Amino acid sequence: MKTKQFLAMIALAFLILTITGCTTKSWYEGVKEGAKNNCRSQPPGEVESCLEKLNNKTYEEYEKERSGQK
Template sequence: MKTTSSLMLILFIVLSITMTACTNKAWYEGVKEGAKNNCRSQPPGEVESCLERLNTKTYEEYEKERSGQK
């Protein structure tokens, strides 16, 4: 019985970590998409320069930079 409880706790922790990572990635990508949409609503002469200034890093690149890894 104790083993089953331990396994359930471990499974819960692993799923929680996995779900949090997916949520963070979805949030990151959503913010990037929102910024693109904001650029597209700019006056015609501003759209291209706005899009060029946007963050183009993948979530994985962002996480490596944020955590100080190279």
């Protein structure tokens, strides 16, 4: 059930961002925020461990890594 909710949230975020014509950076930040919201909806004992597993890179760090720059 949680997986379906998570996928629905991601799909909704993607749709909204696509419709509004957001930049790649905005899309990246939106997906990160959606993942945080998903963690916050977990049972109380699992919230912290979920948040710790998330990607905390800035968009700039992500782009450097993605393009192979150091």
